[in-house]
Amino acid sequence: MKWYLAKLVYRILCGDGAHTPQFDEQLRLISADDELHAFQKARLFGHKEQDNFLNAADKPVHWRFIDVSEVHELNSLNDxxxxxxxxxxxxxxxxxxxxxxxxxxxxxxxxxxxxxxxx
Structure with missing residues (x-):
């Protein structure tokens, strides 16, 4: 198994979405045999962690997974x-x-x- 760094991108929609577009870019460590499996695994995490909830103003908030925009192999985990x-x-x-x-x-x-x- 190798370690990869994957960037997952989410779109954040509040209420009716009439606001400045918001995106969350998350860097995740992924353990996989190769880049393709790291990409697929990162996509699974992204879809699994989409969320819907009410904010403090009781408006719906939707975190929608867009996709994985980057995957990089980490050759070593050194200080x-x-x-x-x-x-x-x-x-x-x-x-x-x-x-x-x-x-x-x-x-x-x-x-x-x-x-x-x-x-």
Whole structure:
């Protein structure tokens, strides 16, 4: 068996769907013999995990599986190995950088707080 990284894409519809289109892209680890089986297995997960529920405003929410858009074999699971990369072009590089630094600082503070509570 080999390990694969699969991207599953869902469309999120709220109420009558008259809103900005929303999509959820999920990266999943898949264990399979080859790429075809990884793709098929990822599709099964995607269909199985579609969902319908009511949100806080009692409006129906539908998570509809679209399909698997990517499958990548993971050659090794070692410390620090890259499993996903995405290059983006941002209108304001300074704001993007500041938001990234703020998120990292927030993560570090939360992890430190949790670690201190455990000790």
């Amino acid at each position: 620090g190995v890259e499993i996903y990369s995405r290059i983006s072009e941002e209108e304001n590089g300074e704001i993007y950088t500041k938001l990234t630094l703020m998120r990292a600082s927030h993560l570090q503070e939360n992890f430190l707080h949790t670690t201190m509570q455990l000790n």
